[in-house]
Amino acid sequence: MSTRDVQVRMCELAVSTREDARILRATLGSCVGIGLLWRARGTSGLAHCLLPEPVASVRAVPAERHGQEAKYVVDALPALISMMGAQAAPEGEIEAVLAGGANMMHHRTTIHEPIGELNVRMAQQLLAHARVRVIHTDVGGECGRQLTIDCGQQDYAVRRFSRPG
Template identity: 80%
Template sequence: MSTRDLQVRMCELAVSSGGDARVLRATLGSCVGIGLLWRARGTYGLAHCLLPQPVGHSRYAVPGAQLGNGAKYVIDALPALISMMGAQSAPDGEIEAVLAGGANMMQHRTTLHEPIGDLNVRMAQQVLAGAGVRVVHMDVGGECGRQLTIDSEQPHYAVRRFSRPT
């Protein structure tokens, strides 16, 4: 990993653009990585989300109504990342998304009887669709971990899969 590399850890957001070109990386299991690509401006962002939404949060609330928790919750990550990228007024369709992660890394289930990875992916898809952001690549689910890499200098993104240790 070079000094240009930035590991985006759990519950973190990162943005890279212009002279600050970096390689953003997130290593994901059941967490979901949301990569935003604003190619027209050369600005890229990555959120490493732990959970879909806070406990007790209504499924029918307006996604992203608050910017409270950075990337801990999928529902907060997209508006926070768009704000960090300065993309609040980006023309429709100009920002694209890449989704990775959301694996079933553990055999336990949530109180909703669904793997947390599935819930994370579903919430990410809902929030992105609600914001009018098109998903151009998705590598999610299953039982393998993934590393989402966004190289803002090239520009290029990649998803690498790796197996769960036995």
């Protein structure tokens, strides 16, 4: 990896510009990666989200979550838009790429739906509510993915990989 490469780890956000020409990468299983491209301004961002939203007891204490803006999808999208300075971006200018949300466990539980599916559904709902156009989705199934955002080229790529047998 070169110094231009930024590994966006679980619960992290990263933003870069065309001038910085960084490459943002997230390796995803059940986590969902949300990549945003604002081509008109040459700004891109990537969030690596662990869970869709906090449980009620955690939501009551937001100060404790400072520094974990990407742990939850519900916090990550507004934080990423804010870091990009895109709160007032014209509708349709920001594009999104979603990847991840896999079911990495072979068994299903009756407690809740697979976390990957919940992550993806929450991301899709929030993007629709924010009127951000999703241009590419590669989610679900049982394979891991790597989402790459090339900020210099204002482009993205998703690579799939399967877990060892």
